[in-house]
Amino acid sequence: MPHTASSPLVDLRDLRLDTALSLLGHVDSAYPSPAGHTPSQYLQSVIDGLCDLSLKDPLTGLANRRHFQAVLEREIDRVTRSGEAALLLMLDIDRFKQVNDTYGHLAGDKVLQNVASTLSNCIRPMDTLARYGGEEFAVVLPACQAAFGKAVAERIRRTIAATPVRIDGSTMLDVTISIGGAYALQWIRSTTLLWTDRADHELYRAKSEGRNRVCIEEQPDSTVTAEEKGMLFGPLYTPSGWGDLSSMTLNDSAH
Protein backbone atom coordinates (compact mmCIF):
# COMPACT_ATOMS: atom_id res chain seq x y z
CA MET A 1 0.00 0.00 0.00
CA PRO A 2 1.66 3.26 -1.07
CA HIS A 3 1.90 5.96 1.48
CA THR A 4 4.00 9.08 1.73
CA ALA A 5 5.49 11.14 4.49
CA SER A 6 2.63 13.61 4.05
CA SER A 7 0.01 10.95 4.86
CA PRO A 8 1.66 8.54 7.34
CA LEU A 9 -0.25 5.52 8.58
CA VAL A 10 1.31 6.20 11.96
CA ASP A 11 2.30 9.53 13.32
CA LEU A 12 5.48 8.84 15.26
CA ARG A 13 4.76 11.78 17.52
CA ASP A 14 1.73 9.87 18.89
CA LEU A 15 3.88 6.95 20.00
CA ARG A 16 5.71 6.65 23.29
CA LEU A 17 9.08 5.66 21.91
CA ASP A 18 11.30 7.14 24.59
CA THR A 19 11.88 3.86 26.47
CA ALA A 20 12.59 1.99 23.28
CA LEU A 21 14.96 4.68 22.10
CA SER A 22 16.84 4.78 25.35
CA LEU A 23 17.16 0.99 25.25
CA LEU A 24 18.64 1.34 21.80
CA GLY A 25 20.96 4.12 22.93
CA HIS A 26 19.28 6.71 20.72
CA VAL A 27 18.96 9.18 23.57
CA ASP A 28 19.58 12.16 21.34
CA SER A 29 16.75 11.30 18.93
CA ALA A 30 14.23 13.42 20.70
CA TYR A 31 12.24 13.95 17.56
CA PRO A 32 11.88 10.52 16.03
CA SER A 33 11.79 11.20 12.32
CA PRO A 34 15.29 11.82 11.05
CA ALA A 35 15.53 13.23 7.58
CA GLY A 36 15.80 10.77 4.75
CA HIS A 37 13.58 8.15 6.40
CA THR A 38 9.87 7.65 6.08
CA PRO A 39 8.16 7.08 9.42
CA SER A 40 7.67 3.39 8.60
CA GLN A 41 11.35 2.98 7.72
CA TYR A 42 12.29 4.65 10.96
CA LEU A 43 9.85 2.53 12.93
CA GLN A 44 11.20 -0.58 11.24
CA SER A 45 14.71 0.31 12.34
CA VAL A 46 13.48 0.78 15.91
CA ILE A 47 11.71 -2.61 15.79
CA ASP A 48 14.80 -4.27 14.33
CA GLY A 49 16.91 -2.77 17.04
CA LEU A 50 14.54 -3.99 19.76
CA CYS A 51 14.39 -7.49 18.26
CA ASP A 52 18.14 -7.56 18.19
CA LEU A 53 18.26 -6.54 21.83
CA SER A 54 15.70 -9.12 22.83
CA LEU A 55 17.81 -11.90 21.32
CA LYS A 56 21.15 -10.93 22.82
CA ASP A 57 22.76 -11.35 26.17
CA PRO A 58 23.75 -7.80 27.20
CA LEU A 59 26.96 -8.75 28.98
CA THR A 60 28.57 -11.00 26.38
CA GLY A 61 26.76 -10.06 23.19
CA LEU A 62 26.04 -13.75 22.54
CA ALA A 63 22.61 -15.14 21.74
CA ASN A 64 20.49 -15.18 24.87
CA ARG A 65 18.51 -18.12 26.12
CA ARG A 66 15.33 -17.03 24.31
CA HIS A 67 17.14 -16.90 20.98
CA PHE A 68 18.86 -20.18 21.66
CA GLN A 69 15.57 -21.86 22.43
CA ALA A 70 14.23 -20.81 19.03
CA VAL A 71 17.38 -22.08 17.30
CA LEU A 72 17.06 -25.42 19.10
CA GLU A 73 13.42 -25.78 18.06
CA ARG A 74 14.35 -25.11 14.46
CA GLU A 75 17.24 -27.53 14.61
CA ILE A 76 15.02 -30.31 15.95
CA ASP A 77 12.63 -29.75 13.04
CA ARG A 78 15.51 -29.85 10.62
CA VAL A 79 17.02 -33.02 12.07
CA THR A 80 13.68 -34.80 12.12
CA ARG A 81 13.19 -33.92 8.49
CA SER A 82 16.70 -34.45 7.16
CA GLY A 83 17.94 -37.24 9.41
CA GLU A 84 21.19 -35.36 9.88
CA ALA A 85 22.99 -35.36 13.17
CA ALA A 86 23.19 -32.25 15.33
CA LEU A 87 25.18 -31.82 18.49
CA LEU A 88 24.25 -29.74 21.50
CA LEU A 89 27.04 -28.77 23.86
CA MET A 90 26.49 -27.28 27.30
CA LEU A 91 29.58 -25.56 28.67
CA ASP A 92 30.11 -24.39 32.22
CA ILE A 93 33.00 -22.41 33.63
CA ASP A 94 34.68 -24.42 36.38
CA ARG A 95 34.61 -22.98 39.91
CA PHE A 96 33.21 -19.69 38.73
CA LYS A 97 31.82 -18.86 42.15
CA GLN A 98 35.35 -18.72 43.51
CA VAL A 99 36.26 -16.08 40.92
CA ASN A 100 33.33 -13.95 42.01
CA ASP A 101 34.01 -14.50 45.70
CA THR A 102 37.75 -13.85 45.44
CA TYR A 103 38.02 -11.12 42.84
CA GLY A 104 34.54 -9.61 42.81
CA HIS A 105 31.73 -9.51 40.31
CA LEU A 106 33.46 -7.19 37.89
CA ALA A 107 36.22 -9.74 37.52
CA GLY A 108 33.56 -12.39 37.10
CA ASP A 109 31.96 -10.39 34.30
CA LYS A 110 35.33 -10.03 32.65
CA VAL A 111 35.84 -13.79 32.74
CA LEU A 112 32.39 -14.30 31.21
CA GLN A 113 33.13 -11.81 28.45
CA ASN A 114 36.51 -13.31 27.67
CA VAL A 115 35.25 -16.86 27.64
CA ALA A 116 32.40 -15.74 25.38
CA SER A 117 34.77 -14.16 22.92
CA THR A 118 37.15 -17.15 22.94
CA LEU A 119 34.21 -19.47 22.38
CA SER A 120 32.93 -17.44 19.45
CA ASN A 121 36.30 -17.90 17.77
CA CYS A 122 36.04 -21.68 18.19
CA ILE A 123 32.84 -22.27 16.28
CA ARG A 124 31.69 -22.27 12.67
CA PRO A 125 29.46 -19.52 11.29
CA MET A 126 26.54 -21.97 11.10
CA ASP A 127 26.80 -22.83 14.80
CA THR A 128 24.86 -20.90 17.41
CA LEU A 129 26.58 -19.93 20.63
CA ALA A 130 24.54 -18.65 23.53
CA ARG A 131 24.90 -17.62 27.09
CA TYR A 132 22.51 -20.08 28.64
CA GLY A 133 22.49 -18.57 32.10
CA GLY A 134 24.98 -17.60 34.81
CA GLU A 135 28.31 -19.08 33.85
CA GLU A 136 26.74 -21.64 31.52
CA PHE A 137 27.03 -21.43 27.75
CA ALA A 138 25.51 -23.57 25.03
CA VAL A 139 26.40 -24.31 21.43
CA VAL A 140 24.29 -26.05 18.86
CA LEU A 141 26.29 -27.53 15.98
CA PRO A 142 24.16 -28.50 13.00
CA ALA A 143 25.38 -31.31 10.75
CA CYS A 144 28.01 -32.42 13.24
CA GLN A 145 28.84 -36.05 12.63
CA ALA A 146 29.16 -38.38 15.59
CA ALA A 147 32.82 -39.00 14.82
CA PHE A 148 33.72 -35.30 15.12
CA GLY A 149 31.67 -34.17 18.11
CA LYS A 150 34.20 -35.16 20.71
CA ALA A 151 37.05 -33.55 18.76
CA VAL A 152 35.16 -30.28 18.39
CA ALA A 153 34.33 -30.17 22.09
CA GLU A 154 37.91 -31.08 23.05
CA ARG A 155 39.24 -28.27 20.88
CA ILE A 156 36.94 -25.81 22.62
CA ARG A 157 37.97 -27.08 26.04
CA ARG A 158 41.70 -26.86 25.20
CA THR A 159 41.38 -23.38 23.73
CA ILE A 160 39.68 -22.05 26.85
CA ALA A 161 42.25 -23.71 29.10
CA ALA A 162 45.05 -22.16 27.02
CA THR A 163 43.60 -18.65 27.18
CA PRO A 164 44.04 -17.04 30.59
CA VAL A 165 41.89 -14.03 31.37
CA ARG A 166 43.44 -10.72 32.48
CA ILE A 167 41.13 -9.36 35.16
CA ASP A 168 43.22 -6.35 36.02
CA GLY A 169 46.64 -4.91 35.25
CA SER A 170 48.56 -7.58 37.13
CA THR A 171 46.24 -10.56 37.58
CA MET A 172 45.85 -13.32 35.00
CA LEU A 173 43.34 -16.04 35.77
CA ASP A 174 43.45 -19.53 34.35
CA VAL A 175 39.97 -20.55 33.32
CA THR A 176 38.71 -24.02 32.48
CA ILE A 177 35.36 -25.27 31.36
CA SER A 178 33.50 -28.56 31.55
CA ILE A 179 31.50 -29.63 28.51
CA GLY A 180 28.57 -31.98 28.19
CA GLY A 181 27.09 -32.93 24.85
CA ALA A 182 24.19 -34.84 23.36
CA TYR A 183 23.13 -35.50 19.80
CA ALA A 184 19.69 -35.00 18.36
CA LEU A 185 19.45 -38.34 16.67
CA GLN A 186 17.96 -39.03 13.32
CA TRP A 187 14.61 -40.80 13.49
CA ILE A 188 13.84 -39.22 16.82
CA ARG A 189 11.28 -36.54 17.28
CA SER A 190 12.68 -34.90 20.35
CA THR A 191 11.85 -31.83 22.37
CA THR A 192 14.25 -29.04 23.27
CA LEU A 193 13.68 -29.75 26.94
CA LEU A 194 14.74 -33.38 26.66
CA TRP A 195 17.66 -32.55 24.42
CA THR A 196 19.04 -29.97 26.84
CA ASP A 197 18.36 -32.38 29.72
CA ARG A 198 20.52 -35.01 28.09
CA ALA A 199 23.34 -32.56 27.41
CA ASP A 200 23.03 -31.20 30.97
CA HIS A 201 23.29 -34.71 32.32
CA GLU A 202 26.57 -35.13 30.46
CA LEU A 203 27.78 -31.77 31.76
CA TYR A 204 27.02 -32.96 35.27
CA ARG A 205 29.05 -36.07 34.55
CA ALA A 206 31.99 -33.97 33.30
CA LYS A 207 31.84 -31.92 36.50
CA SER A 208 31.67 -34.90 38.80
CA GLU A 209 34.49 -36.65 37.00
CA GLY A 210 36.80 -33.80 37.92
CA ARG A 211 35.97 -30.78 35.66
CA ASN A 212 37.95 -29.41 32.70
CA ARG A 213 36.77 -32.30 30.58
CA VAL A 214 34.33 -33.33 27.89
CA CYS A 215 31.55 -35.90 28.23
CA ILE A 216 29.38 -36.64 25.24
CA GLU A 217 26.43 -39.00 25.36
CA GLU A 218 27.25 -42.20 23.63
CA GLN A 219 24.98 -42.71 20.72
CA PRO A 220 24.29 -45.94 18.97
CA ASP A 221 26.24 -45.89 15.74
CA SER A 222 23.56 -46.56 13.18
CA THR A 223 25.45 -45.32 10.17
CA VAL A 224 26.05 -47.81 7.42
CA THR A 225 29.23 -47.15 5.48
CA ALA A 226 29.64 -47.51 1.75
CA GLU A 227 31.92 -50.45 2.42
CA GLU A 228 29.23 -52.22 4.42
CA LYS A 229 26.63 -51.51 1.75
CA GLY A 230 28.98 -52.75 -0.92
CA MET A 231 29.41 -56.04 0.89
CA LEU A 232 25.72 -56.29 1.66
CA PHE A 233 24.46 -55.65 -1.85
CA GLY A 234 27.34 -56.80 -3.98
CA PRO A 235 26.35 -60.45 -4.10
CA LEU A 236 22.60 -59.82 -3.76
CA TYR A 237 21.87 -57.40 -6.53
CA THR A 238 24.34 -58.02 -9.32
CA PRO A 239 22.64 -58.98 -12.58
CA SER A 240 24.70 -62.16 -12.76
CA GLY A 241 24.03 -63.44 -9.27
CA TRP A 242 20.57 -62.22 -8.38
CA GLY A 243 18.90 -61.13 -11.59
CA ASP A 244 15.48 -62.20 -10.38
CA LEU A 245 15.80 -60.54 -7.04
CA SER A 246 16.92 -57.21 -8.46
CA SER A 247 14.22 -57.07 -11.13
CA MET A 248 11.62 -58.01 -8.55
CA THR A 249 12.88 -55.23 -6.36
CA LEU A 250 12.57 -52.70 -9.14
CA ASN A 251 9.02 -53.73 -9.93
CA ASP A 252 7.72 -54.16 -6.43
CA SER A 253 9.29 -51.24 -4.64
CA ALA A 254 6.16 -49.11 -4.87
CA HIS A 255 5.52 -49.29 -1.15
Added chain:
Amino acid sequence: MSDAPSPTPTVTTAPASQSPQGARIIAVTSGKGGVGKTFVSANLAAALTRRGLRVLVLDADLGLANLDVVLNLHPKITLHDVFTGKSSLDDAVIAAPGGFSVVLAGSGMVEYSRLTPEVRNQFLNVIQTLTPRYDVILLDTGAGISDVVLFSVSLASEVLLVATPEPTSLTDAYAAIKVLAMQQKRQHIRMVVNQTARPGDGRTITGQLQQVLERFVATDSGRPLRLIHMGDIPADPAVRDAVMRRQLLLLQIPGCPAAMAIAQLAGKIEETLLSRTTA
Protein backbone atom coordinates in the same frame (compact mmCIF):
# COMPACT_ATOMS: atom_id res chain seq x y z
CA MET B 1 -2.62 -55.16 39.16
CA SER B 2 -5.25 -52.58 38.71
CA ASP B 3 -7.14 -51.55 41.81
CA ALA B 4 -9.98 -50.05 39.81
CA PRO B 5 -13.06 -52.25 39.62
CA SER B 6 -13.40 -53.74 36.17
CA PRO B 7 -16.69 -54.54 34.51
CA THR B 8 -15.25 -57.67 32.93
CA PRO B 9 -13.82 -60.53 34.94
CA THR B 10 -10.07 -60.16 34.99
CA VAL B 11 -7.67 -63.00 34.56
CA THR B 12 -5.31 -61.85 37.28
CA THR B 13 -6.33 -64.90 39.25
CA ALA B 14 -3.98 -67.34 37.60
CA PRO B 15 -5.56 -69.98 35.45
CA ALA B 16 -4.27 -73.49 35.94
CA SER B 17 -2.51 -73.48 32.59
CA GLN B 18 -0.48 -70.43 33.44
CA SER B 19 3.18 -70.83 32.80
CA PRO B 20 5.22 -70.02 35.86
CA GLN B 21 7.51 -67.62 34.04
CA GLY B 22 4.73 -65.73 32.29
CA ALA B 23 4.50 -64.74 28.68
CA ARG B 24 7.36 -64.88 26.27
CA ILE B 25 7.86 -61.32 25.08
CA ILE B 26 8.77 -60.97 21.43
CA ALA B 27 9.51 -57.58 19.91
CA VAL B 28 8.49 -57.33 16.28
CA THR B 29 10.58 -54.58 14.77
CA SER B 30 12.07 -53.37 11.51
CA GLY B 31 14.77 -51.06 10.30
CA LYS B 32 12.36 -48.92 8.33
CA GLY B 33 8.64 -48.44 8.16
CA GLY B 34 6.37 -49.92 5.54
CA VAL B 35 7.88 -53.39 5.43
CA GLY B 36 4.78 -55.03 6.92
CA LYS B 37 5.76 -55.08 10.57
CA THR B 38 2.27 -54.50 11.89
CA PHE B 39 0.80 -56.82 9.28
CA VAL B 40 3.16 -59.58 10.45
CA SER B 41 2.45 -58.88 14.15
CA ALA B 42 -1.31 -59.07 13.71
CA ASN B 43 -1.38 -62.16 11.51
CA LEU B 44 1.28 -63.93 13.50
CA ALA B 45 -0.81 -63.28 16.61
CA ALA B 46 -3.80 -64.87 14.87
CA ALA B 47 -1.71 -67.85 13.80
CA LEU B 48 -0.32 -68.36 17.30
CA THR B 49 -3.81 -68.05 18.74
CA ARG B 50 -4.98 -70.78 16.40
CA ARG B 51 -2.28 -72.99 17.87
CA GLY B 52 -3.97 -72.65 21.24
CA LEU B 53 -1.78 -69.97 22.73
CA ARG B 54 -2.95 -66.93 24.64
CA VAL B 55 -1.59 -64.01 22.69
CA LEU B 56 -1.51 -60.28 23.29
CA VAL B 57 -0.27 -57.69 20.83
CA LEU B 58 0.85 -54.47 22.43
CA ASP B 59 1.14 -51.43 20.24
CA ALA B 60 4.58 -50.28 21.30
CA ASP B 61 4.81 -47.78 18.47
CA LEU B 62 3.77 -45.12 20.90
CA GLY B 63 3.75 -42.20 18.56
CA LEU B 64 2.39 -43.73 15.41
CA ALA B 65 -0.07 -46.47 16.19
CA ASN B 66 -1.18 -48.52 13.19
CA LEU B 67 -2.45 -51.70 14.71
CA ASP B 68 -5.94 -50.26 14.93
CA VAL B 69 -5.81 -49.55 11.21
CA VAL B 70 -4.69 -53.05 10.30
CA LEU B 71 -7.26 -54.68 12.57
CA ASN B 72 -10.05 -52.24 11.82
CA LEU B 73 -10.57 -51.50 15.49
CA HIS B 74 -11.97 -48.32 16.93
CA PRO B 75 -10.97 -48.55 20.55
CA LYS B 76 -12.52 -46.25 23.09
CA ILE B 77 -9.85 -46.95 25.64
CA THR B 78 -6.15 -46.97 24.82
CA LEU B 79 -2.79 -47.02 26.51
CA HIS B 80 -3.03 -43.26 26.58
CA ASP B 81 -5.97 -43.47 28.98
CA VAL B 82 -4.05 -45.94 31.12
CA PHE B 83 -0.98 -43.71 31.22
CA THR B 84 -3.05 -40.69 32.14
CA GLY B 85 -4.93 -42.65 34.81
CA LYS B 86 -8.32 -42.29 33.12
CA SER B 87 -8.84 -46.02 32.70
CA SER B 88 -7.61 -49.25 34.14
CA LEU B 89 -5.37 -51.43 32.07
CA ASP B 90 -8.03 -54.15 32.03
CA ASP B 91 -10.37 -51.86 30.15
CA ALA B 92 -7.68 -51.15 27.57
CA VAL B 93 -7.21 -54.82 26.73
CA ILE B 94 -9.56 -55.46 23.84
CA ALA B 95 -10.42 -58.49 21.76
CA ALA B 96 -9.11 -58.54 18.20
CA PRO B 97 -10.81 -60.38 15.31
CA GLY B 98 -8.25 -63.20 15.32
CA GLY B 99 -9.13 -64.24 18.88
CA PHE B 100 -6.15 -62.60 20.49
CA SER B 101 -5.99 -59.50 22.69
CA VAL B 102 -4.60 -56.12 21.83
CA VAL B 103 -3.69 -52.99 23.69
CA LEU B 104 -3.63 -50.00 21.42
CA ALA B 105 -1.62 -46.87 21.95
CA GLY B 106 -4.09 -44.25 20.78
CA SER B 107 -3.28 -41.09 18.93
CA GLY B 108 -2.79 -39.14 22.13
CA MET B 109 0.39 -41.08 22.65
CA VAL B 110 2.30 -38.67 20.44
CA GLU B 111 3.21 -36.79 23.57
CA TYR B 112 4.83 -39.93 24.88
CA SER B 113 6.97 -40.41 21.82
CA ARG B 114 9.94 -39.41 23.94
CA LEU B 115 11.06 -41.76 26.57
CA THR B 116 10.89 -39.92 29.85
CA PRO B 117 11.37 -41.87 33.07
CA GLU B 118 7.60 -41.66 33.66
CA VAL B 119 6.81 -43.23 30.31
CA ARG B 120 9.40 -45.90 30.99
CA ASN B 121 7.80 -46.76 34.33
CA GLN B 122 4.28 -46.73 32.94
CA PHE B 123 5.34 -49.00 30.16
CA LEU B 124 7.11 -51.40 32.52
CA ASN B 125 4.04 -51.53 34.75
CA VAL B 126 1.82 -52.40 31.81
CA ILE B 127 4.12 -55.19 30.68
CA GLN B 128 4.53 -56.58 34.19
CA THR B 129 0.80 -56.64 34.76
CA LEU B 130 0.08 -58.36 31.46
CA THR B 131 2.86 -60.92 31.43
CA PRO B 132 1.28 -63.50 33.76
CA ARG B 133 -1.93 -63.60 31.73
CA TYR B 134 -0.53 -64.66 28.36
CA ASP B 135 1.75 -67.16 26.69
CA VAL B 136 3.07 -64.70 24.13
CA ILE B 137 3.19 -60.93 24.08
CA LEU B 138 4.11 -59.42 20.74
CA LEU B 139 5.41 -55.89 20.97
CA ASP B 140 4.64 -54.14 17.72
CA THR B 141 7.41 -51.57 17.94
CA GLY B 142 8.03 -48.49 15.90
CA ALA B 143 10.34 -48.57 12.93
CA GLY B 144 13.87 -47.31 13.08
CA ILE B 145 16.12 -46.80 16.06
CA SER B 146 14.46 -44.27 18.32
CA ASP B 147 14.89 -44.58 22.04
CA VAL B 148 11.29 -45.73 22.44
CA VAL B 149 11.94 -48.56 20.01
CA LEU B 150 15.17 -49.51 21.72
CA PHE B 151 13.45 -49.46 25.09
CA SER B 152 10.51 -51.59 24.03
CA VAL B 153 12.87 -54.01 22.30
CA SER B 154 14.92 -54.18 25.50
CA LEU B 155 11.87 -55.53 27.33
CA ALA B 156 11.64 -58.48 24.97
CA SER B 157 13.54 -61.70 25.29
CA GLU B 158 13.39 -62.24 21.55
CA VAL B 159 13.56 -59.88 18.61
CA LEU B 160 11.81 -60.66 15.37
CA LEU B 161 13.11 -58.33 12.69
CA VAL B 162 10.96 -57.89 9.62
CA ALA B 163 12.67 -56.82 6.41
CA THR B 164 11.88 -56.92 2.73
CA PRO B 165 14.42 -57.70 -0.01
CA GLU B 166 14.49 -54.05 -1.05
CA PRO B 167 17.96 -52.55 -0.68
CA THR B 168 16.71 -49.67 1.46
CA SER B 169 14.94 -52.07 3.80
CA LEU B 170 18.06 -54.22 4.08
CA THR B 171 20.30 -51.24 4.80
CA ASP B 172 17.98 -50.07 7.54
CA ALA B 173 17.59 -53.60 8.90
CA TYR B 174 21.36 -53.87 9.02
CA ALA B 175 21.61 -50.52 10.84
CA ALA B 176 19.01 -51.68 13.38
CA ILE B 177 20.78 -55.00 13.91
CA LYS B 178 24.04 -53.17 14.44
CA VAL B 179 22.56 -50.94 17.11
CA LEU B 180 20.85 -53.87 18.85
CA ALA B 181 24.10 -55.81 18.83
CA MET B 182 26.11 -52.97 20.31
CA GLN B 183 23.62 -51.20 22.53
CA GLN B 184 21.71 -54.19 23.90
CA LYS B 185 24.39 -56.85 23.64
CA ARG B 186 21.94 -59.14 21.89
CA GLN B 187 23.33 -62.56 21.05
CA HIS B 188 20.85 -63.28 18.31
CA ILE B 189 18.07 -61.71 16.32
CA ARG B 190 15.40 -63.62 14.45
CA MET B 191 14.68 -62.61 10.88
CA VAL B 192 11.51 -62.73 8.83
CA VAL B 193 11.83 -61.66 5.23
CA ASN B 194 8.57 -60.32 3.87
CA GLN B 195 7.55 -60.01 0.22
CA THR B 196 10.10 -62.46 -1.12
CA ALA B 197 10.02 -63.37 -4.81
CA ARG B 198 11.02 -67.01 -4.58
CA PRO B 199 11.87 -69.64 -2.00
CA GLY B 200 15.33 -69.25 -0.56
CA ASP B 201 15.55 -65.47 -0.98
CA GLY B 202 15.13 -64.81 2.73
CA ARG B 203 17.76 -67.33 3.71
CA THR B 204 20.22 -65.83 1.21
CA ILE B 205 19.55 -62.32 2.45
CA THR B 206 19.91 -63.37 6.08
CA GLY B 207 23.18 -65.10 5.21
CA GLN B 208 24.47 -61.98 3.51
CA LEU B 209 23.52 -59.76 6.46
CA GLN B 210 25.29 -62.22 8.74
CA GLN B 211 28.50 -62.01 6.72
CA VAL B 212 28.53 -58.21 6.80
CA LEU B 213 27.85 -58.30 10.56
CA GLU B 214 30.73 -60.66 11.17
CA ARG B 215 33.04 -58.45 9.19
CA PHE B 216 32.05 -55.05 10.57
CA VAL B 217 30.28 -55.34 13.91
CA ALA B 218 32.45 -56.07 16.89
CA THR B 219 30.72 -57.29 20.05
CA ASP B 220 31.98 -57.30 23.61
CA SER B 221 31.88 -61.06 23.79
CA GLY B 222 33.96 -61.37 20.64
CA ARG B 223 31.32 -63.63 19.13
CA PRO B 224 29.29 -62.06 16.36
CA LEU B 225 25.57 -61.60 16.78
CA ARG B 226 23.79 -64.50 15.15
CA LEU B 227 20.91 -63.95 12.77
CA ILE B 228 18.38 -66.76 12.82
CA HIS B 229 16.25 -67.04 9.73
CA MET B 230 12.72 -67.86 10.90
CA GLY B 231 10.96 -67.77 7.58
CA ASP B 232 9.87 -65.93 4.48
CA ILE B 233 6.51 -64.48 3.60
CA PRO B 234 6.18 -64.59 -0.17
CA ALA B 235 4.97 -61.58 -2.15
CA ASP B 236 1.29 -62.33 -2.51
CA PRO B 237 -1.48 -60.17 -4.02
CA ALA B 238 -3.84 -61.51 -1.35
CA VAL B 239 -1.92 -59.50 1.26
CA ARG B 240 -2.74 -56.22 -0.40
CA ASP B 241 -6.32 -57.30 -0.72
CA ALA B 242 -6.63 -58.14 2.97
CA VAL B 243 -4.84 -54.97 4.03
CA MET B 244 -7.12 -52.83 1.89
CA ARG B 245 -10.17 -54.51 3.41
CA ARG B 246 -8.57 -54.11 6.84
CA GLN B 247 -9.00 -57.80 7.51
CA LEU B 248 -6.61 -60.34 8.89
CA LEU B 249 -5.14 -62.33 6.03
CA LEU B 250 -5.33 -65.48 8.11
CA LEU B 251 -9.08 -65.09 8.52
CA GLN B 252 -9.89 -63.84 5.08
CA ILE B 253 -7.74 -65.96 2.77
CA PRO B 254 -6.17 -68.62 4.99
CA GLY B 255 -5.08 -70.78 2.07
CA CYS B 256 -3.02 -68.17 0.23
CA PRO B 257 0.78 -68.56 0.15
CA ALA B 258 1.45 -65.63 2.50
CA ALA B 259 -1.06 -66.86 5.08
CA MET B 260 0.41 -70.35 4.95
CA ALA B 261 3.89 -68.91 5.41
CA ILE B 262 2.73 -67.01 8.49
CA ALA B 263 1.11 -70.15 9.89
CA GLN B 264 4.40 -71.94 9.34
CA LEU B 265 6.27 -69.09 11.03
CA ALA B 266 3.94 -69.43 14.03
CA GLY B 267 4.71 -73.12 14.17
CA LYS B 268 8.41 -72.46 14.16
CA ILE B 269 8.09 -69.81 16.85
CA GLU B 270 6.07 -72.10 19.09
CA GLU B 271 8.53 -74.91 18.53
CA THR B 272 11.69 -72.91 19.19
CA LEU B 273 10.55 -70.35 21.74
CA LEU B 274 7.49 -71.60 23.50
CA SER B 275 7.81 -75.30 24.05
CA ARG B 276 7.40 -75.87 27.76
CA THR B 277 8.48 -79.48 27.57
CA THR B 278 11.58 -78.68 29.58
CA ALA B 279 9.44 -77.71 32.59
